[in-house]
Amino acid sequence: MINLGRGALQTVALILGLVAAVVPAAAQAPGETGAPSAPAPAPPTNRDARRLFQRFAEDAAIVPAGWAEGQFAYTNLSDSGTHEFLGAQLAFRLTDQAEAGLRLGWAHLDAGDVPDGSGLTDIDLYGKYRFHGRAGRCAVGGLVKAPTADEEKGLGTGSVDVEAFGACRADLKEASATANAGVRYNGSTSAPFPDARSSVLLGGGLLIPTGPRATVVIEATYESERLDGVGSDARLTLGMQWSPPAPGLGFRGAVALPLSDAAPDAQILFGAVWLY
Numbered sequence: 001m002i003n004l005g006r007g008a009l010q011t012v013a014l015i016l017g018l019v020a021a022v023v024p025a026a027a028q029a030p031g032e033t034g035a036p037s038a039p040a041p042a043p044p045t046n047r048d049a050r051r052l053f054q055r056f057a058e059d060a061a062i063v064p065a066g067w068a069e070g071q072f073a074y075t076n077l078s079d080s081g082t083h084e085f086l087g088a089q090l091a092f093r094l095t096d097q098a099e100a101g102l103r104l105g106w107a108h109l110d111a112g113d114v115p116d117g118s119g120l121t122d123i124d125l126y127g128k129y130r131f132h133g134r135a136g137r138c139a140v141g142g143l144v145k146a147p148t149a150d151e152e153k154g155l156g157t158g159s160v161d162v163e164a165f166g167a168c169r170a171d172l173k174e175a176s177a178t179a180n181a182g183v184r185y186n187g188s189t190s191a192p193f194p195d196a197r198s199s200v201l202l203g204g205g206l207l208i209p210t211g212p213r214a215t216v217v218i219e220a221t222y223e224s225e226r227l228d229g230v231g232s233d234a235r236l237t238l239g240m241q242w243s244p245p246a247p248g249l250g251f252r253g254a255v256a257l258p259l260s261d262a263a264p265d266a267q268i269l270f271g272a273v274w275l276y
Helices: 006-027
Strands: 067-076 082-095 098-110 117-120 123-130 136-146 161-171 176-185 199-209 214-223 233-242 248-258 266-275
Touching: 067 098, 233 266
Parallel strands: none
Antiparallel strands: 067 082, 067 266, 082 098, 098 117, 098 123, 123 136, 136 161, 161 176, 176 199, 199 214, 214 233, 233 248, 248 266
């Protein structure tokens, strides 16, 4: 059963409602409403290099070239433990409509109620296809988690997870609105982890350009519980991105705040991106 606090539900519903309202409007052809047709405004500058933080893969954007990002994340867990991640997010433009990528790294977990330690993380591999469109586009894709992390240290469950997702993005004049949804099969677990459950993912956000390269990112995400009794994870992520021309170096930074009891108390994200 999905368990989401009232305040978290209202926040996620507000952002998803906004996205639902603007995505169809962005994709609508001139004159469909019956109103007198007017000259179409110039399309916004391509914003595919302006990306989400939590749902990088589950986004309808396709990187304009190669994307290599060094990432650091510090997470203050809800059980008073901490988790540090240092790794890489890589994405590759296969065609104008397709993208593939992976995320991997090293992590350190310090938590009181589970084994802790340091080591390699699981590896996430994903691919997606974006359908042709104008300012509003949609994509479908999948993600597989390779269980390379040591479950005895609490760094992973030791099982393969599989996710399928869909996403839409509308690049409007003032902002890009995004929405994503997916389902995830979480592989079986063994002690000390609780039994795994399949989970549902929802997300939405606004990417607001504040200059030729700067973007404010407001992102709400929700996932029902992956492990029995752990609870759902809902977060509000507020960030800033400086996108470089390709080739070039850019930076991303964000803070994530909890919208549900099971979400981390706080999370700080930082990335240095090389577009090539």
